[in-house]
Amino acid sequence: MESAASLHAIERMVLLLLVLVAAFAVIAHRLKVPYPIVLVLAGLGLTFLPHMPHIPLDPNLVFVIFLPPLLYSAAWTVSWRDFRRNLLIISSLAIGLVGFTVWGVAEFSDRFITALNWKSGFLLGAVLATTDAIAATSVAKALGLPRRIVDILEGESLLNDATGLLALEFGLRLLERGDLPTLGAGTARLVYLIVGGLGIGLLMGVIIAEFEKFVDNGPVELVLSLIVPYAAYLAGEEAKASGVLAVVACGLYMSRQSARVFSPNVRIQIVGAWEAMTFMLNGIVFLLIGLQMPYVLAGIRGDHNFMMLLKYGAIFSVTLIALRMIWVAPAVWLTNFVNWIKDRKEHITQRETFVIGWTGMRGVIALAAAYSVPETINGVEFEQRNLIIFLTFCVILVTLVLQGLTLPRVIRTLGLAGETGMEPEEREARTLALKEALNFLEKNRQGKSDSLMHAYDDLIDRYEHRLAEFTEDDSEHGATKAQIYQELVRASRGALEAERATIIHLRDEGAISDDVLRKLERRLDLEESKYRIS
Structure with a gap:
């Protein structure tokens, strides 16, 4: 009976979380505010409601359950070409900035926070070294921020989880043993972490x-795609390498190969399922952050003056933002200098540099890392643990909410909000693909019968209308073809709606079964999606 009751409690908790995520995501869409920010604030507000169940954040739940699929999904959407092109600036942020943040936080804590010394400050810096770019990139994409900046932010968030967790490992060793690894030992550990993690991930991706x-088979391959990130993460962790990098490497490789190994039908199913699951997991994660306030306050209450703690949290958050801004400027200068030496045209402007510096938001990885700090070290209670959790919580709120809400204004003020439509290289790719399709049709219609020739002419005419939409033709003929294609799209959508209304009416009248309806409906949905992305 007790086990049944506990299962019902878990069911109610999961149901509550999912309902809240869906409801506040709709509100975020209405307000045109990134949903991570709304969910965090909603979680905070819900903690004041009476009888609201307390839902603790277990770090094992984050690292083992949430982290692998979210990393895999993020890696899947990253362009390998752009990731490789921006590797220098990404590495300087994911490795150099992590080290600089740890050192800066340790120095600041030792000098300005009475309750923390250099060692506990080092641990706090390791906890806060990782950024969460989900909110930043969601705003950036919506506002048309240059794709290069989005690529840099996504690449940094993929890699700095691994280096941040390594810094956490070093911080715990510092408190337990009283020293850090030597430069050689630390470098060797970092190299093994990177090489081992990447190697395991690539090997698993190839297999x-x-x-x-x-x-x-869509369902089989979907299940397999859910297994892969967990298998890669666990394999990396078992090898004492980076499970994070194993997942990232596997995700990047599988994304590159998906165009060859998945059939179109399977790819549609997998992409749709993963979009829903990623949204659900992200939503739960950000909602859980806000719901942690009672636990954070319970741990810190009575140990310190609350107003002093708020002051610490505010000053500490500003310091962390400043450390990022200080590091980003020379890192961008070095990247531009190397690109100039290599005669590359890529150049990050000062305005773009400021945006990169302003998007150092912290998220659930930082909070889970804080909770993972042991309560006792060497058999002695670690008194600074609650303070570390409180300061981490403050930094997450300040960076996620303050920076997240101000980022749209910053982007617009700096004049970086661009068009959200089709990018030049997408237009060029569509144009070349359509021209190649026209060449194929022209060659294959030769020698066909009159009836088949008419069918080919009709198909060629459709392709020419589509091509006119993407070509820069100011002639009257070109403009007319583009207008004809737009009218063709509108007419096609109307015809599809007429088909849809007919089969629904037949189902309602009992002339066809629901199973037949679903089969016909799927064909109509796929056909309509073709016009939606045109």
Whole structure:
């Protein structure tokens, strides 16, 4: 009976979280505010309601359950070409900035926070070294921020989880043993962490990609895609390498291979399922951050003066933002200098540099890292643990809410908000693909019968209308073709709606079954999606 009651309690808790995520995500969409910010604030507000159940944040839940699929999903959407092109600036942020943040926080804590010394400050810096770019990139994409900046932010958030967790490992060793690894030992550990994690992830990606070639079953491949990130993470952790980098490497590789190993039908199913799951996990994570306030306050109450703690939190947050801004400027200068030496045209402007510096938001990884700090070290109670958790919580709120809400204004003020439509290289790719399709049709219609020739002419005409939409043709003929294609799209959508209304009416009248309706509806949905992305 007790186990059944506990299961019902878990069911109610999960149901509550999902309902809250869906409800506040709708509100965020209405307010045109990134949903992570709304969910964090909603979680904070809900803690004041009577009878609101307390939902603790277990660090194992974050690192083992939430982190692998979210990393895998993020890696899947990253462009390998752009990631490689921006590797220098990404590495300087994911490795150099992490080290600079740890050192800066340790120095600041030792000098300005009475309750912390240099060692506990080092641990606090390791906890706060990782950024969460989900909110930043969601705003950036919506406002049309240059794709290069979005790529840099996404790349940094993928890699700095690994270096931040390594810094946490060093911080715990510093408190337990009283010293840090030597430069050689620390470098060797970092190299093994990176090389081992990347190697395990790539190996797993190669094996899975080869296996996928023999499978063409949507449900089976979807289940397999859910297993892969957890398997990669656990394999990396078992090898004492970076499970984070193993997931990232595997995700990047599988994303590159997906165009070859997945059939179109399977790819549609997997992408749709992963979009829903990623949104759900992200939503739960950010809601859980806000719901942690009672636990944070319970741990710190009575140990320190609350107003002094708020002052510490505010000053500490400003310091962390300043450390990032200080590091980003020379890192960008070095990147631009190297690009100039290599005769590359890529150049990060001062305005873009400020945006990169302003998007150092902290999230659930930082909070989970704070909770993972042991309560006792060497058999002695670690008194600074509650303060570390409180300061981490303050930094997350300040950086996520303050920076997240001001980022749209910052982007617009700096004149970086661009068009959100089709990018030049997408336009060029569509144009070349359509021209190649036209060449194929022109060659294959030769020698066909009159009836088939008419069908080919009709198909060629459709492709020419689509091509006119993307070509820069100011002639009257070109403009007319583009207008014809737009009218064709409107007419096609109207025809599809007429088909849809008809089959729904037939189902309602009992002329066809629901199963037949779903089969016909799927064909209509796929056909309509073609016009939606055109």
